[in-house]
Amino acid sequence: MIPFDFEYYKPDTITEAIQTFQDIESQGKKVIYYSGGTEFITFSRINKLSADAVIDLKGIPECQVLGSLGEMLVFGSAISLNKITQSNLFPLLGQAVKQIADHTSRNKITIGGNLHSRLIYREGVLPLLLADAQVKIAGKDGEQLVELKDIFQQEMKLESGQFLVQILVEKAYSAYQYVSLKKTKASKVGYPVVSLAAIAKDNQIRAAFSGVCAYPFRSTRMEAALNDSSFPIEKRIDHSVSCLPAPIIDDIQASSDYRKFVLINALNDTMDALKGAIS
Numbered sequence: 001m002i003p004f005d006f007e008y009y010k011p012d013t014i015t016e017a018i019q020t021f022q023d024i025e026s027q028g029k030k031v032i033y034y035s036g037g038t039e040f041i042t043f044s045r046i047n048k049l050s051a052d053a054v055i056d057l058k059g060i061p062e063c064q065v066l067g068s069l070g071e072m073l074v075f076g077s078a079i080s081l082n083k084i085t086q087s088n089l090f091p092l093l094g095q096a097v098k099q100i101a102d103h104t105s106r107n108k109i110t111i112g113g114n115l116h117s118r119l120i121y122r123e124g125v126l127p128l129l130l131a132d133a134q135v136k137i138a139g140k141d142g143e144q145l146v147e148l149k150d151i152f153q154q155e156m157k158l159e160s161g162q163f164l165v166q167i168l169v170e171k172a173y174s175a176y177q178y179v180s181l182k183k184t185k186a187s188k189v190g191y192p193v194v195s196l197a198a199i200a201k202d203n204q205i206r207a208a209f210s211g212v213c214a215y216p217f218r219s220t221r222m223e224a225a226l227n228d229s230s231f232p233i234e235k236r237i238d239h240s241v242s243c244l245p246a247p248i249i250d251d252i253q254a255s256s257d258y259r260k261f262v263l264i265n266a267l268n269d270t271m272d273a274l275k276g277a278i279s
């Protein structure tokens, strides 16, 4: 049970959502956007989150788009993880989100919710960082299209009242050879000890990670090490791991030494799988 009362709004348009947010906030109330609602419900039940009002984005048509427009693939922020996988529009994204939670939860969890999760994993962002995705953001100053990498710095950095409307990816990215690996502590369903997404583009590997450090990331230094063909694969991987952007997590799921061991194995598997497509 959610231990507090809250108002529920389901706007039909982007403008109405923004206006509703401003109206409620101007009354001194705490308001949050809501998409799949799984995190809102889970955190509210255990008193880790509270709100006076929620704005459900699922009624906004732009947030429900799933398809292609010209050379771009478009993913509405309120699209569920299962629908993304079933669409097969961007196979790497479909595979990466298929490894999040269980099938029933993925019917509810949305890509917008995953990218804005309070949990550190946000695994859906990995393929999007590799694909130089753009995001459409709405706020009181209107809509803007920005590079995901400019707005995702460890987490989504939106201003108060802004929300994610859509994610856009060039169609070409759906054709590159890819790897999506997730290693958990025990069962198939679980938070990642290491989650890795990689593609081979123009003879070069791009790789992004979750579960290794306290936030998901793509690192140009790690990629440069992996792509340095003057060294054997083993040395490239060692060098790449020495370039991690933050300390390796050490927690109840896995020690940092174990995570490092799993990361090295995952990188070996990745290099092996992509060896035909890189120099």
Ligand SMILES: Cc1cc2nc3c(=O)[nH]c(=O)nc-3n(C[C@H](O)[C@H](O)[C@H](O)COP(=O)(O)OP(=O)(O)OC[C@H]3O[C@@H](n4cnc5c(N)ncnc54)[C@H](O)[C@@H]3O)c2cc1C
Binding pocket: 032, 033, 034, 035, 036, 037, 038, 039, 040, 041, 042, 057, 077, 078, 099, 100, 101, 102, 105, 108, 109, 110, 111, 112, 113, 114, 115, 116, 117, 118, 119, 121, 122, 123, 124, 162, 163, 164, 165, 190, 191, 192
């Ligand atoms: C059983 C279970 C297992 C899980 N395992 C994993 C895992 O292995 N890896 C992983 O990465 N995650 C995992 N998660 C976390 C899950 O991806 C997040 O909790 C996610 O936030 C849920 O999405 P939702 O659409 O239900 O979010 P909601 O509850 O709707 O929202 C979550 C947050 O995102 C914000 N938000 C939602 N949509 C938008 C938007 N369009 N614009 C701006 N802000 C928005 C909300 O305000 C809220 O703060 C798991 C969750 C569950 C329930």
